Amino acid sequence: MTENSFFNNDYESSRDHFRNQLSSIAKIRQDAYLDTYYIGDREDDNSVDILASDASSRKTLLTITAGEHGIEGYTGSALLSMFIENFLPHLNPETTGLRLVHSVNPWGMRHCRRVTENNVDMNRNYLLDFSQLRDRADNEYEKHKSLFNPEAPIQNLNKQNSFLLSYLQKNLTEKELERLKNTPGGQYKYPQGVFYGGSVMEETTRQLADRYKEWAESYDHIVHIDLHTGGGPMNELTMIFMDGDSRSASELQKSLGRKNVSKTNNEDVSGDSVEFLQKMIQTVYPEKRSVFALFEFGTIEESTDGYLFCAKAMINENQLHFEGARFSEDEMSVRNDFTRLFNPADKTWQSSIFKEAEKGFRSLLKSENLI
Ligand SMILES: [Zn+2]
Structure with missing residues (x-):
């Protein structure tokens, strides 16, 4: 398949395409299944869909999430398809379990917004306690x-x-x-404003955090990639690692063989999802090794x-x-x-980020000894 055929421009076609990939995964992994849960009213038909498979000897769990920022899920979905076609066959099904998550924020993806139905930026909403932040804007x-x-x-x-x-x-x-x-930075004071982080955990935020804890329980090594678009240099992948990773940015650049790798500097940011999930894993399961990265595909110079x-x-x-x-x-x-x-429709952009994504997936999977 060419990369352009992976791109769908409406939520339901994108989701159908993703769900249909279960059959190709099941050829390699007999236990593979589709797990679907709904956000909001069932009749609105906004679902989070997960292609899942567990390893017989549970060593590593690899999770990839897309569409936390709704509209960014179209590129995320295309990259998940590319991952299934090009990388999944090379992972060892005996030792590596999988959770590929299509559209973490399905309402946002369906309506081509970044935020949830409540105007909440999910990437500022991963907080257990909102009391310190309530009514705060910088x-x-x-x-x-x-x-x-x-x-x-x-x-x-x-x-x-x-x-x-x-x-x-x-x-x-x-x-x-x-x-x-x-x-x-996010703000917690103006529900109709830009960058609103919410006043409680959104349903979709809570659901993902709870499931994540369960998925990770029986694995020793957790590798997570969260796919985004819009940030960083145009046509490039920026790989961003969390505070919870003990390696410095230069150590990470060296081990991944890539320049555009950074560490979060999130002093002024609250409610970041990848950081929250990694800290949660490190707190609940201190014996596990975890590597969490956000992949940003830049669209604008x-x-x-x-x-x-x-x-x-x-x-x-x-x-x-x-x-x-x-x-x-x-x-x-x-x-x-x-x-x-x-969600640029530009074919040159789509081609360049596919190449970047290939290199990014390969470097991370290699450095974690998964391929
Ligand atoms: Zn994003």
Whole structure:
């Protein structure tokens, strides 16, 4: 198959394609099964689907999750298919168990938003205790809150964009703009604002965390990859490892043979999912070895223009969701920008990230002795 045939542009086709891969996995692993659970009302038909298989001698569990940020799940789903075709046959079914998770945030994927039905960014929602954060937004957010909190419909997108760009350039430093693109801090005060982390654990957050603990229980070695799009340099894979990994960024670069590898520096970020899951595993099962990584596939260049485009796309999409737009051309244009940022249709982009993903999967699986 060519990489372009892995991409589907609606939630149900993408999910069908994923579910149908059970038959090819079952040829290699007889115990393979599809586990499906629903988020929200059953009739809304928003499901998290997991292709699962357990090893007879349970040594390593490999988990790959996609679509935590809804719309990013289209690329995630394509990369899961590529993984099933190119890597799964090389894993040892006797020692390596699998959980491949399609669309962790199915409502967001179906509606092409990053967030859940409650406007919550799941990657800021992995918290056991919200009491410290409730009603908190950082100073930057408070200072510019009129930008991030929608108050009225989009009247004239061209005018709004010129205002946004000049405001952002005048009032935010390059570093602040970069953070908005790559590591926005999250806020817990404005439920209709951008980067909202919620006030309780979302249903889908809780479900995944609970299941994860069960999946890991009987394995000694846990390897987790969470697939995202939008952050980091354009057309490249950035592999991000957590605080819980004792290796430095340069040690990781060396052992993976890749340059674009970093460690999280999440002092100002709460509720990060990969960090939460790794800490949970390290706390509940201190004897297990765990390697947790977030794979970011960059869509927009790392430059002032790229940062401004990203901020504009996020702010406008959120405003469109809550307040709508006066003109349908403006609505279309906002949706196009958002798609370009998180689910580009560009074939060159799709090809380059497939190559990057191949290299990224291979380097991590090799360094963990799985292939
Ligand atoms: Zn993401």
